[in-house]
Amino acid sequence: MLLVQDFLQESAQRTPDKVALICDGQRLTYAQVDAMADRLANALRDHGVQRGDRVVIFLPNSVEAAVSIFAVLKAGAVFVVINATTKPQKLAYILNNSRATALITWDRRADVAAQMKAQVPSLKFAVLTGKKAGERAALREDFLAFDEIQAHYPATRPPRLCIDQDLACLIYTSGSTGEPKGVMSAHSNVVAAASSIIQYLQNVPEDIIINVLPLSFDYGLYQLLMAFKFGGTLVLERSFAYPAQILRRMEEERVTGFPGVPTIFAILLQMDLSPYDLSSLRYMTNTAAALPPSHIQQLREKFPWVTLYSMYGLTECKRVSYLPPEELDRRPASVGIPIPNSEVWIVDEEGNRLGPRQIGELVVRGAHVMRGYWEAPEATAERYRPGPLPGERVLYTGDLFWMDEDGFLYFVGRKDDIIKSRGEKVAPKEIENVLYEIPGVVEAAVIGVPDPILGEAIKAFVVLDGVTLTERDILRHCRARLEDFMVPQYVEIRDSLPKTASGKIKKTALR
């Protein structure tokens, strides 16, 4: 399997009638998903999507989102899934930054799609999903309806245009400079990462994975990609908003795999789990932030038959490490060893390799290390630097680690001030930029504060000049500009903010 669409296509050949996707009350076989993706791919090509073009998928977790991902790949193009709560200004930014050719979104966002068409020169057309798509699409030549495409386009497989060196997707991630950047994944990166993860999780075709994480998040996206690669079944849910429903679904579908982030496990551990038969569960995984040791312990007590994997990774290479489950007793605070077919080392500020128990920056080497940030050569050069062999690049993670004598990794902290809230990466600078948009805000600082459920909650401090604003006014503006996980939980209006000797805002003095 060399291209990502092969994950679907080869499983469709091997087990066409096996249920691939359970979502939105539908049960779709591999053959059905493959056919739906072919039809949409043909429509995309018909309307001008060419090899290497970027297609933005702006949908919540849904059948249409899963099908769109594979349709874009089959069309030889590059998919870009973005968070469904992305607000128009950032959506326009990403569409322009990626110079997207097409936008796939849902009928309720038809007005936003029209707005984007006017603001994004590269955008040729939009595909709308949902019941009202047909009536909205009828009004414009540059709007298509997903269901009509399924009704009218042939399911003939489009010609294979790419090689594995071509890009499969861009995954936008927040950076400390405040502007999101698209991590470029070549097909070969995805194949390497997916293969490695499947290997250490010991996935088999009988595995049934439940995914509650957004497909815009690489952790969520790969549940879909990996499930199709190993020929399993994916139960795709919108979110963990209704935990009881998720547990009910896990019981009904005899789910074997449950990927989560600390926020999800924290909520789960507050619940009475006795009404649910979760005996089918084989494994649970955690990444994005560290699971508190007390939660690891509680999970093991409540789910003694389930294997728990503590892992660490970043979008820039998908995953870095996993803790072999048999080490959980001995080294519960460790995030483990490098994933198969990869290696890591720790360096000091000068780039010299460090020995055991010395804290430094983690560097990653392997075929999963991605190509860089889309059209951002400076940012790319900072993180993706020359490796040991000529022409190769290794990833400087920006995370501080130490390694014990046996080579097991321990996360210390970030080099920059990125916040992890609900397992999602939040750039304080991005929120500060939004705060500075508010007339009268003269100073703004955003920090993370510990939170038992969120991991870190977001707290914003602002200084006003010449205006009377309430915290609510500020939150309203944030909500209109930022994705839901980036909206601050706390806002404090201050007369002034603490400064360093050189006059910069001193965040370490804020709480």
Added chain:
Amino acid sequence: MTIEEQIRRYLAENFLFSDNGFQFDDEASFLEEGIVDSTGVLELILFAEETFGIQVEDDEVVPENFDSVRSLADYIRRKMGQPA
């Protein structure tokens, strides 16, 4: 104030941060419309318990009871032993 009005005001103040009330209809899905996000349901539970003195069971936290002003008001009334 009716239960619906109390819910609308709570949502306007704590989720929409709105100055001019709750601009959606009582049937609008909180999740679909982005009114309440994935961890927001927890806050709704707290609001319902504290404001109306009811005890929300884990398995009652489902979209049928929490995903719109109408659903939530009906659920609260049932829990309070009032006619729907």
